Amino acid sequence: MxxxxxxxxxxxxxxxxxxxxxxxxxxxxxxxxxxxxxxxxxxxxxxxxxxxxxxxxxxxxxxxxxxxxxxxxxxxxxxxxxxxxxxxxxxxxxxxxxxxxxxxxxxxxxxxxxxxxxxxxxxxxxxxxxxxxxxxxxxxxxxxxxxxxxxxxxxxxxxxxxxxxxxxxxxxxKPRWPLHPAYMHTFGVTENYFVIVEQPLSVSLMGVVRNQLANKPLAASLRWYSQYETHIVLISRKTGKEVTRYRTDTLFYLHIINAFEQDGRLVVDLCAYNDAKVIDAMYIQAIESMQSNADYADWFRGRPKRLDITLGSPRLTKFKPKLLADLGCETPRIHYDIYNGKPYRFFYAISSDVDVENPGLIIKVDTLTGEIKTWCDGNCYPSEPIFLPRPGAKAEDDGVLLSALVRGAEDEHSVALLILDASSLKELARVSFRTPSAAPKCLHGWFLPGRP
Known part of the structure; x- marks a missing residue:
């Protein structure tokens, strides 16, 4: 099975x-x-x-x-x-x-x-x-x-x-649709708000009941409503109540890169897709048949985008997302301990583009200048890059990135820990291990200091 x-x-x-x-x-x-x-x-x-x-x-x-x-x-x-x-x-x-x-x-x-x-x-x-x-x-x-x-x-x-x-x-x-609450995988926290991105991918509560009785999986209860826009809802951290909500284009997301307030504005950066087809792309049958599916690469065609919202605007004012980088980015990480919920400059990610020459990219995006740096190695597929600051660091990107690597083709019994300079993406070190069975790719991780 x-x-x-x-x-x-x-x-x-x-x-x-x-x-x-x-x-x-x-x-x-x-x-x-x-x-x-x-x-x-x-x-x-x-x-x-x-x-x-x-x-x-x-x-x-x-x-x-x-x-x-x-x-x-x-x-x-x-x-x-x-x-x-x-x-x-x-x-x-x-x-x-x-x-x-x-x-x-x-x-x-x-x-x-x-x-x-x-x-x-x-x-x-x-x-x-x-x-x-x-x-x-x-x-x-x-x-x-x-x-x-x-x-x-x-x-x-x-x-x-x-x-x-x-x-x-x-x-x-309250959900926008009481019987169809939005599917959420992440959210944002700023100085004054909890930031909820209420996308038009919803969970049908009646579908959950029917599917539970019929022994069907949760995904069968998801509903994508392409005719509806995405809402950005602000909940006050002081009162716990919804303050207001704004609109943006119809989009699907899994991960918010960061959210922060600055000069009377709310900025929300996220990895956005035109629709929720990326979930279908992660079915095993879809992966096995990707070479014969002309649309498969487009299902993964996400892009990092920025919502720049003027706080105090009338409720349901619409704000258009802006492109941060014209390449697919997923599992984004920042210098989290210092810059989560605050103005920041750099984020790190892996590629979500499956039809490029080397899909195993680690990506660094400068949100201020738009500069993009990448790292790749043949037949290597990295996990989420985790930023670790250098002791005493002054610059936001002064530190290293940690990522777990697996290999494809004929070298699946291998796993490695990769260490990159976060400023330049130059490889500093790598340690590889042979495994008795095929090593699976990791999703998310956490760094813990001081463990033996």
Missing amino acids: RFGHLFDSSALLHRFAIHDGRATYQCRFLQSNTYKRNQAERRIVFSEFGTSAVPDPCHTIFDRVAAIFNPGESLSDNAMISVYPFGDEMYAFTEGPVIHRIDPVTLDTLERKNLSKSLALVNHTSHPHVMPNGDVFNVGMAVVKGRIQHVVVKFPFTEKGDMFERAHVVGTM
Whole structure:
């Protein structure tokens, strides 16, 4: 049996460690309930984002109805998208309400937290924001007074005690369409606002119910409404209420690069697509047939764009996006610790263009001058580049980029850690490891200093 979509494969944690001039590599499957059940029963037990489970003949229609009201336990808890710190603890994330605490040294799965039990979350984004003081914010959907709403949740940092026990809702907004809330993978945080990009890719709540009963995957509940524009919604960080919303062109996005306020303006940079076809492009069947699909490369034809919004403009004023760079960029990262939610200049990404001469690019974009720098090596495919500042650095790009490399063609049993100079994209170091099986490409990562 195999999974049908890139968002569905079993979560595999990777760890590169550098200590005393030597490097090690290890990986381990996340011991989620889904993974353990799949292994025990030798079949796909839970439906994933794009994969239907094998029906269990012991489950009646009443079991499936009951499961609708318990998403944290009835849905897959396969947290294979990202990893984030909460205080000194690390957690693996997906868009379901369950996250897993992992040991950052051994990669053991230590604890399973179901946020739907404490915060009534139906889902949340895979990309929370970690603030300089250690607080963590995330956006999700929750049941508020019997209705689905988008909520912003704060996990206050504490050196003693549990950040999750202190978690509470600090912002709410009603979906543009009550029965079709927007699909969200990321959001922005500025000095005064939580920035929600409400795109016309929605989750049909009735579709979720029908598909749960029919044992269909979540992707079958998504609806793309090309006739509607995208909204940018501002939620006050002081009051927690929606302040206003603006309009822009119809677009689809997964990742916001950064958002900030400056001189009475709100700037939102994101990796934008004309439509949501990129999700279809990540089905395994689509990947296997890409050479015979003349439209496949266009499905991935995203571009980094900037929304420059004049704050105080009338509600639903429309602002056109501006092109930041004419090449595909995905999994963007910035000098996060200093510049998240603040005016910045540089971001780093990997290429999303699949039909260029070398699709395995690492990209640096200067948002001030438009200058673009790239790194590539033949038959190498990098993961999200993670920026690490040089100790005592003064310049925004004074540091290094870390990226995990895999290889294609006849060299799939290889994984490497690449280190680039973030200013020039010159390769500084690389350490490679042979693996007993084909090494999968990583998605998102996090750097932790001071680990043995």
